Amino acid sequence: MNTNEILARLRAKYPGENEYLQAVQEVLESVEDVYNQHPEFEKAKIVERMVEPDRIFTFRVTWVDDAGQVQTNTGYRVQFNSAIGPYKGGLRFHKAVTPSMLKFLGFEQTFKNALTTLPMGGAKGGSDFDPVGKSNDEIMRFCQAFMLELWQCIGPDQDIPAGDVGVGGREIGYLYGMYKKLARQYNTGVLTGKGGTWGGSILRPEATGFGALYFTQHLLEKAGKDIKDKKIALSGFGNVAWGAATKATELGAKVVAISGPDGVCHIPEGITKEMIDYMLVMRASNRNKVEDMAVKFPGKAFFTAGKKAWSIPVDIALPCAFQNELSEDDAKELVANGCWCCCEVSNMGCQPGAIHYFQDNGIYFAPGKAVNAGGVATSGLEMTQNAEHISWDAQEVDDKLHFIMKSIHEQCVKFGTRPDGTVDYVKGANIAGFMKVATAMLEQGTI
Ligand code: 2IT
Numbered sequence: 001m002n003t004n005e006i007l008a009r010l011r012a013k014y015p016g017e018n019e020y021l022q023a024v025q026e027v028l029e030s031v032e033d034v035y036n037q038h039p040e041f042e043k044a045k046i047v048e049r050m051v052e053p054d055r056i057f058t059f060r061v062t063w064v065d066d067a068g069q070v071q072t073n074t075g076y077r078v079q080f081n082s083a084i085g086p087y088k089g090g091l092r093f094h095k096a097v098t099p100s101m102l103k104f105l106g107f108e109q110t111f112k113n114a115l116t117t118l119p120m121g122g123a124k125g126g127s128d129f130d131p132v133g134k135s136n137d138e139i140m141r142f143c144q145a146f147m148l149e150l151w152q153c154i155g156p157d158q159d160i161p162a163g164d165v166g167v168g169g170r171e172i173g174y175l176y177g178m179y180k181k182l183a184r185q186y187n188t189g190v191l192t193g194k195g196g197t198w199g200g201s202i203l204r205p206e207a208t209g210f211g212a213l214y215f216t217q218h219l220l221e222k223a224g225k226d227i228k229d230k231k232i233a234l235s236g237f238g239n240v241a242w243g244a245a246t247k248a249t250e251l252g253a254k255v256v257a258i259s260g261p262d263g264v265c266h267i268p269e270g271i272t273k274e275m276i277d278y279m280l281v282m283r284a285s286n287r288n289k290v291e292d293m294a295v296k297f298p299g300k301a302f303f304t305a306g307k308k309a310w311s312i313p314v315d316i317a318l319p320c321a322f323q324n325e326l327s328e329d330d331a332k333e334l335v336a337n338g339c340w341c342c343c344e345v346s347n348m349g350c351q352p353g354a355i356h357y358f359q360d361n362g363i364y365f366a367p368g369k370a371v372n373a374g375g376v377a378t379s380g381l382e383m384t385q386n387a388e389h390i391s392w393d394a395q396e397v398d399d400k401l402h403f404i405m406k407s408i409h410e411q412c413v414k415f416g417t418r419p420d421g422t423v424d425y426v427k428g429a430n431i432a433g434f435m436k437v438a439t440a441m442l443e444q445g446t447i
Contacts, residue, residue: 001035001047003028010051019323020104023348024051027111030430034415038438044446046438053080053106054087056099059149061127063141075146077125077153077161080106083440085119086157088376088383090164092126093142093171102126104323105164108347109376111433112369115408118380123159125150131166132288139286143174150175151182156189156386162379163193165322168239168283169205189386192379201382203397204375209243210398211374211405212318212345213251218409219343219366222423227316228252233309233334235259236321237279237290240345240372244320245276253316259309260290265301266312267293275301313337319349328353335361344368355426366425369433370408377404 007025014020028047035041057077065071076099079087089109092102102124110122129142153159163172172193179190188199196202203210213227220227230253234241237258245255254270258279267275275297282292294303310317310330317334319326325346331354334342341364344350349368350358358365381400385391392400408429415435416428 001028001032001042003032006047006051014100017100017103019348020100020107022352023104023107026352026426027107027430027434030427031434034431034435040442041438044442046441049441050081050110050434050437051107053078053103054082055079056103057125057149057153058099061129061142061145061149063138063145065138066135073127073129073142075125075127075149076102077150077159078102078106078123079153079159080122080124081110081437082121083437083444084114085121086155087123087159088113088120088162088379089123089125090162090376091167091171091175092124092164093129093131093166094126095128095130095132097126097128101323105347108369110437111430112373113376113380114433114436115370115411115429116373116377116380116404117407118377118404120376120380120383123161124164125161126164126167129166131286134286136170139171140174143171144178147175147178147182151179154179154190156187156383160189160379160383161191162376163239165238169193169195169200170284189383192382194382199382199386201378201385201397202392202394203401204378204382205239206243206246207378207397207401208240208345208372208375209245209320210247211377211401212240212244212320212343212371213247214374214402214405215366215371215409216316216318216341216343217251218406219364219425220341222409222413223364229254230315231256231313232316232318233257233259233312233314234318234320235309235325235346235349237282237293238321239283240375241320242276242279242283244318244345245271245279248318249273249276256314257309257312258290258293259307259321260288262289262291263303263305264307264309264311265290265293265303267301269300272300310334314339315341317342318345320345321349322346323348324351326350326354328357330354331357331363335363340364342366343371345372347372359424359426366412367429370412370425370429373408374401374405377401
């Protein structure tokens, strides 16, 4: 494989699609050596096929706001790869959504889903709809309008969307209600992240954050360290950050910083149960302001405008919000303040310069596609429950999630151990996911 040649071709073909090109570059650089040991991959042009989505649906979404004004957004579903299972991945509602962003996320999803040990292909979808400042009724009307188009593209054995940034349990409820009306079928398996009384997995809301902490625990255990009493900074206050804060606190760590687009909240004594509960209120308000935490808990949480979570001295950094949210400068500031571990929970949360800085300075680093895979893995468990018309209790789901995160960590170690015994988790995760998808593509012929 000539990585540079492939990248040059993609850059010329997709100019300006920087996040997608960044994601592809990282995977190709990781797998190059292994790929070259398999001439059958080269012959079947596996990489050239794998970097292109199978198809992208684009559709207009028109809805009426509370003022009676007609609004139009664009909706997308990128069905990236179905070599090892039906398309699976979240829906993102955010003003910055473009087809290219969803392409990068669908590409990453393909490898992540392969790591979960479950049979799921990769997809991503969403819209440039901005939930900030929208009322509950506006959210509902938008979800209904979005599903008017999306329902034709999805199905329990075809493509199974879920939540992502801006799409949580509430949105999945509205989406499912409209799907059911259009399809005239109670097809529980068509979406995951459903409510507990109508086919949802009892642990799905917590799963991404919980899984991330289980992975972090395995990484620390391999490094001979313990999470107890360690200081943690995390970004965001959505569903993922909430699950991560809950589990980190339960394990005895101290979450001393959370952040939002407006700035950072420093919580010197560590986040409390009341504050963690309040994160849900902040998310549901659609205000998107972390300052609300400091207003609610004066004397305990201190807000600084315009600063990131990475400005607070901690042991462990957990980016939980958005891609490229941690820059090389942020990495330098973290390390200068004593940080020695960064587990990416957001998809591609760290910029390449930050990852290189961490790796070059012996900081433990693990990529989002391994660390956050517990979310989609629990979606996979939800699909199994729906297909079998059964429901597992929280303990059973948590046990399975534990087992999956342990297995993902083992795959990273298997494929990522360097000659000196340390682990390159980026390489390990990429090779493990790649080998599974590439083998399936090869066995299924040239299609
Ligand atoms: O990035 C992700 O893995 C998700 N947004 C969850 C996808 C899913 O299908 O549960």
